[in-house]
Amino acid sequence: MSETTTRDPAARAPGRPRSERAEKAIIEAVLDLLAEESGVAAVSIEAVAARAGVGKTTIYRRWPNKEALIVGALAAAKRPLHDPEHGSLRADLVELARQIGAERGDRHARCFWNVVGGAEKHPRLYARYRNDVIEPRREVLRRVLRRGLERGELRPGVDPEVAIALLVGALAHKTPRDRLPEGFPEAVVDTVLGGIGTEAALGTNAER
Amino acid sequence: MSETTTRDPAARAPGRPRSERAEKAIIEAVLDLLAEESGVAAVSIEAVAARAGVGKTTIYRRWPNKEALIVGALAAAKRPLHDPEHGSLRADLVELARQIGAERGDRHARCFWNVVGGAEKHPRLYARYRNDVIEPRREVLRRVLRRGLERGELRPGVDPEVAIALLVGALAHKTPRDRLPEGFPEAVVDTVLGGIGTEAALGTNAER
Structure with a gap:
């Protein structure tokens, strides 16, 4: 079916680009509000509608509630990691x-920092964020470690969750917006791969 | 000079225990407010005075301004690490x-999480917190690594700041109040000491 003869009204409706613009404006409004000092508490359907310049119905048509709206916006801002292979x-x-x-x-x-910091106060939102946004990213890290193990590059016995905590923790350390020093990601990876201890330090460990 | 004959009014003034109680109440009030969702924005001298049940003068007598008050409370809650030696x-x-x-x-x-998250909005407060509360703690870690290097237990060439980012980052990872799984601190230390890579992985590195 050629573009000019299509009868699908949604595909060519003049409202469609406007609808996409609205969705983008809503997501930006949620992220702007989430980055405020009060984090999740600053986000309400009313505040998002006012900031995005849309009606509340436009929001509810896409997201059934505030939790779905916030997780949707976070997912749009934090994409799955790309597996380099x-x-x-x-x-x-x-x-x-x-x-x-x-x-x-x-x-x-700062949005992400605020959502993690508010985990205790908004446990369901946090659980959904972990599940929908963070877990797919960790899965890429797990896959990379698994392939390393198969190729004999990862020490057998290393707990992948500890390895991930080391890598992600070191990179997420510092304030949410501080840029990392030049060469820091490489230094973190090399230090995690090679370890910081000599045989003497590891011997102490075995003797315990 | 025996206790009964002292003439130092401050030492035996009946107000002294009350003054200590006031200081403790003020510090608790600051920490409670800082742990709120809005973090630093929730703390004002008025709010602290109301919550602690003291007059504003009682606060100003000890801390000249809000910044000094917040950093003082944070320092009271996060003590220097004890160097085990x-x-x-x-x-x-x-x-x-x-x-x-x-x-x-x-x-x-959560206080600390909120102060770090608010670094961009309150840069002077954050800088002072880093300097007065965090740096003395990192100094203990640096000292431990330095002694390890002198004893031949730390690989020469390891950047102590990267090693600290790995250790602290992995332990600070997750939400501010999640407890770490049993054995996690030990697993982090052993994985950092021994590294996660085999000779094959490190060889890849050298070949780059």
């Missing part, structure tokens, strides 16, 4: 570390 | 990791 554990981890590090300067970085 | 890098790091991990369950944990 370079064929080497170090090359993959360096690229992932750079991706994670590059997100720090983002103007939305 | 066990004579082994692993033993020292494990004890420090346990100290840091144990703070996570603390009801004040």
Whole structure:
């Protein structure tokens, strides 16, 4: 079916670009409000509608409630990590570390900080954020580590969750918007791969 | 001079215990307000005075301004790390990791999260917090790593700031009040000491 003869009204309706603009404006409004000092508490359907310049119905048509709206906006701002598949554990981890590090300067970085900080007060929202936004990203890290293990590059016995905590923790350390020093992602990966201890330190460990 | 004959009015003034109680109430009020969703924005001398049940003058007599008051309260809640001096890098790091991990369950944990998250909005407060509260703690970690290097337990060439980011980052990861799983501090230290990569992974690195 050629574009000119289509009869699908949604595909060519004049309202469609406006609807996309509205969705973008709503997501931006949610992220702007979430980045405010009061975080999740600053977000209400009313405040989002006013800031985005849309009616509340326009919001409810897309997201059934505030929780779905916030998680949707966070998912739009924090995309799944791209699996580099370079064929080497170090090359993959360096690229992932750079991706994670590059997100720090983002103007939305504070949204995520506020949502994690508000986890205790908004446990359902936080659980959904973890599940919908964070877990798919961690899954990419797990996959990279698994391939490294299969290629004999990851020490058997290393707990992947501890390895991920080291990598992500070191890169997320500092304030939400501080940029990382030049070469920091590479230094983190090399230090995690090679370890900081000599045989003497590891011997102490075995003797315990 | 015996206690009964002292003429120092401050030392025996009946107001002294009351004054200590007031100071404690003020610090608790600051920490409670800081842990609120709006963080630093929730703290004002008025709000602290009302919550602590003291007059504003009582606060100003001890802290010249809001910034000094907040940093003073944070310093009271987050003490310098205790340097274990066990004579082994692993033993020292494990004890420090346990100290840091144990703070996570603390009801004040969210104060620190909020102050770091508000760094961009309150840069002077954040700088002072880093300098007065965080730096002395990092200095203990640096000292432990330095002793490890002198004993031949730390690989020469390891950047202590990267090592600290790995250790602290992995332990601070997750939400501010989530407790760490049993054995996690030890797993973090052993994984940082021994590294996650095999010779094959490190060889890849050298070939780059």
